[in-house]
Amino acid sequence: MRQPPRRLANVEVLLVGKADVGKPLQDFLASRLGLSRRAAKAIIDGRNVWVNRRCVWIAHHALKTGDTVEMPRAVISAAKRQKGSDVSHKLPAEASPERHHVRVIVQTDFYVVADKPAGIVSCDDPRSVEAILRTQLNEPNLQAVHRLDRDTTGCLLFAKNYEAYLAAVEVFKTHRVAKTYFAIVAGRFEHAHFTIDAPLDGERALSRVSREAAGPDASFLRVRIETGRTNQIRRHLSSIRFPIVGDRTFGLKNARDPRLMTVPRQMLHAATLTLPDPMVKGAEITAHSPLPADFRSTLKLFGMGKRP
Numbered sequence: 358m359r360q361p362p363r364r365l366a367n368v369e370v371l372l373v374g375k376a377d378v379g380k381p382l383q384d385f386l387a388s389r390l391g392l393s394r395r396a397a398k399a400i401i402d403g404r405n406v407w408v409n410r411r412c413v414w415i416a417h418h419a420l421k422t423g424d425t426v427e428m429p430r431a432v433i434s435a436a437k438r439q440k441g442s443d444v445s446h447k448l449p450a451e452a453s454p455e456r457h458h459v460r461v462i463v464q465t466d467f468y469v470v471a472d473k474p475a476g477i478v479s480c481d482d483p484r485s486v487e488a489i490l491r492t493q494l495n496e497p498n499l500q501a502v503h504r505l506d507r508d509t510t511g512c513l514l515f516a517k518n519y520e521a522y523l524a525a526v527e528v529f530k531t532h533r534v535a536k537t538y539f540a541i542v543a544g545r546f547e548h549a550h551f552t553i554d555a556p557l558d559g560e561r562a563l564s565r566v567s568r569e570a571a572g573p574d575a576s577f578l579r580v581r582i583e584t585g586r587t588n589q590i591r592r593h594l595s596s597i598r599f600p601i602v603g604d605r606t607f608g609l610k611n612a613r614d615p616r617l618m619t620v621p622r623q624m625l626h627a628a629t630l631t632l633p634d635p636m637v638k639g640a641e642i643t644a645h646s647p648l649p650a651d652f653r654s655t656l657k658l659f660g661m662g663k664r665p
Contacts, residue, residue: 365615365616365619367619368428368429368430368618369427369428370425370426370427371386371389371426371427372424373421373422373423373424377420378422379419379421382406382408382413382416383398383401383417384397386400386401386406386426390433392437396439400432401413402414402416404605405428405429405605406426407426407427407428408420408427409424409425410425410613411611412605412612414605427612427618459474459490459493461490461494462512462645463642463644464494465642466636467516467521467634467636468502468514468515468516468521468636468642469494469499469517470512470513470514470515470630471490471515472510472512473509473513473627474486475507475508475509475510475621476508476622479504479513480501480504486501487499487501487515490515498518499515499517500516500522501515502515502516502522502525506623508603508625509627510625510649510652511626511627511646512627512644512645514630514642520636521635521636524636527635528635533633534632535581535630536581536585536627536629536630536631537579538579538581538590538625538626539569539577539578539579539580539626539652540578540580540594540624540625540626541577541603541656541659542575542576542594542600542601542602543600543609543617544575544576545572545575546568546571546599547571549567550566550567551565551566552564553565553594555593557586557587557589558586558587561584562582562589564581564583565580565581565582565583566580566594567579570661572659572661573660575602576599577656578599588607591608602617602620602655603617603621603622603623603624619658620658622651624652624655626646626649628648630642630643630644631643
């Protein structure tokens, strides 16, 4: 006898009846959840909606009788809290209130290493980490030396003035910057060590992967990159069929395991950053960011326990 799909308490399940046949997904969510069409589209754009356990991000997707529509309840709560406000941006699975403070890991006369939170861009936005730190540290010329994706957390380097910025960029070009990332990927990673040497966008890209832990359904990996291509780790791991859990762009499009629908973001964390200080001869900048709470919770969710 066929068993019904496993459900989780923190996932909302909506069944499509005859009255909703052919209705666009956006209108269905707006009606059933009591949201504006704009808020419903923001949820869909955030790739937080699953139809028959397949991630759907097309607002006009036509529904059929018997379809099952699922999404994290945290997403719905976030959308309802923002009702009447600007929700044109994509809602992450666990939207957090607007931040006014970012933790500083290291600060020198010329540089700052910040502990970037999830759900916020690195720079070039009034709500970016860069903008927050300019006010927080009273450093109006602060500038991000590199970037992390909106939902990637961890060590992010900033320069306090343009001269320091240019000097740091030159160091990055010489590949003398050591960056270590942690990632949780779907599937059991059997290799203790693995090197991915595959070009991205016509440029060489090299990622060195080590296994920290592996469960039956997911694995905890350490990744060191020797090049800095756009979305390098996410694309490389996806290319070897171990996509990062929670990655709505390069990750799994089917959620046979319902736990995948509850992961709030891509589980990628920039844990360490080390480079020679570009402005002080013989000195070094080194920073470490501990795993954030949602990362540790996801490890536990997939049976890999607590991690430092």
